[in-house]
Amino acid sequence: MSAFAVDPTVPRTNAADIAAALKDPGFGRYFVDFMAMATWSRADGWHDRALVATGPLSLHPALSGLHYGQQIFEGLKAYRHPDDSVWLFRPEKNAARFAHSATRMQMAPLPVDDFIESVTKVVEQSLDWVPQPEGEQSLYLRPFMFASENQIGVKASDFYTYICLGMPVMPFYPEPLKLWVSPTFSRSMAGGTGDAKCGGNYGASMIAEDEAHRNGCTQVLWLDSATRSWVEEGGTMNFLVVTADGELVTPELNGQILAGVTRDSLLKLASAHGLRPRERPLAFTELVEGITSGHITEAFACGTAAVVSPVVTIRSPELDLTVGDGQPGAKTLELRGHLTGIQFGTEPDERGWMRRVG
Numbered sequence: 001m002s003a004f005a006v007d008p009t010v011p012r013t014n015a016a017d018i019a020a021a022l023k024d025p026g027f028g029r030y031f032v033d034f035m036a037m038a039t040w041s042r043a044d045g046w047h048d049r050a051l052v053a054t055g056p057l058s059l060h061p062a063l064s065g066l067h068y069g070q071q072i073f074e075g076l077k078a079y080r081h082p083d084d085s086v087w088l089f090r091p092e093k094n095a096a097r098f099a100h101s102a103t104r105m106q107m108a109p110l111p112v113d114d115f116i117e118s119v120t121k122v123v124e125q126s127l128d129w130v131p132q133p134e135g136e137q138s139l140y141l142r143p144f145m146f147a148s149e150n151q152i153g154v155k156a157s158d159f160y161t162y163i164c165l166g167m168p169v170m171p172f173y174p175e176p177l178k179l180w181v182s183p184t185f186s187r188s189m190a191g192g193t194g195d196a197k198c199g200g201n202y203g204a205s206m207i208a209e210d211e212a213h214r215n216g217c218t219q220v221l222w223l224d225s226a227t228r229s230w231v232e233e234g235g236t237m238n239f240l241v242v243t244a245d246g247e248l249v250t251p252e253l254n255g256q257i258l259a260g261v262t263r264d265s266l267l268k269l270a271s272a273h274g275l276r277p278r279e280r281p282l283a284f285t286e287l288v289e290g291i292t293s294g295h296i297t298e299a300f301a302c303g304t305a306a307v308v309s310p311v312v313t314i315r316s317p318e319l320d321l322t323v324g325d326g327q328p329g330a331k332t333l334e335l336r337g338h339l340t341g342i343q344f345g346t347e348p349d350e351r352g353w354m355r356r357v358g
């Protein structure tokens with residue numbers, strides 16, 4: 001396997017311009033100088049691994065990924081620690097999920113080693129772009145892959161292009177969430193792509209997000225498409241609740257839910273906070289009755305971009321519920337603090353989740 005070779009001619013952004021970008025990076029507004037690239041063909045497998053200048057691609061309009069949606073992506077972050085070292089959080093989980101998404105979309109899985117090396121090298125070449133941890137800023141990595149055969153015709157592509165971009169970011173949803181239960185739209189279905197991170201899932205969800213906004217909510221609480229009685233996810237995040245008797249409950253991974261790295265990490269941290277983790281079906285009626293009776297004391301959504309976002313409202317055409325006292329819950333904030341403490345190097349990393357890059 002050839003390594004991702006760094007193109008030495010790529011121009012580097014000067015320190016003053018990086019400092020200006022890091023003052024208010026937003027999310028996905030500024031990009032680091034290098035991106036990783038690799039190509040797959042049916043004849044040669046993965047090849048042409050390189051770190052090149054981040055910049056426009058020249059694409060033929062018949063590129064099959066533009067027509068038939070063979071496209072997948074990932075999201076993970078690099079964090080600066082108090083001693084200035086830079087670390088990735090559980091990148092092997094994203095590598096495995098990327099391969100899973102590729103398999104579901106009949107694309108060529110990128111080997112785990114290539115995924116980790118490409119992400120690591122983008123960070124290594126971008127250490128000046130990794131923000132100081134104030135305000136929980138970090139460097140977001142966006143590995144993605146698309147079908148790159150120039151051919152109109154529905155079939156699995158004979159060529160794929162892999163790219164990993166890097167960008168400094170703030171956390172995504174700084175405000176507590178109000179979730180909208182759509183009477184109309186669904187995110188996934190049995191046998192569908194709910195547990196793959198493919199662009200089509202997100203394209204199909206935007207109409208429901210717009211409906212949520214028109215109803216005064218920030219994001220959608222997704223229910224199962226067949227019966228609309230089971231809770232699945234919250235926006236582009238996993239959904240969890242805390243009960244009065246000390247359970248941390250989240251819908252089990254049933255093929256229709258994305259297996260979040262944050263979700264998995266929080267379930268593993270639960271016991272340190274006096275919570276018993278439970279992955280099981282969560283009925284919407286149980287959620288409504290639990291919030292109404294006070295048995296469910298807290299709700300939150302979690303993901304890499306958003307970290308942990310407290311949920312304070314659940315709204316549908318029929319109901320408008322306030323979770324707890326309408327403020328972020330104590331356990332939610334404890335779990336958030338613990339996880340971000342590990343990521344930013346202020347809490348012990350007892351499970352070896354962090355991987356040093358620079």
Ligand SMILES: Cc1ncc(COP(=O)(O)O)c(C=O)c1O
Nearest residue numbers: 236237238258260261262303304
């Ligand atoms: C649909 C969906 N669910 C859940 C998540 C959370 O996953 P993770 O914690 O790995 O970021 C994401 C974000 O990647 C997502 O897009």
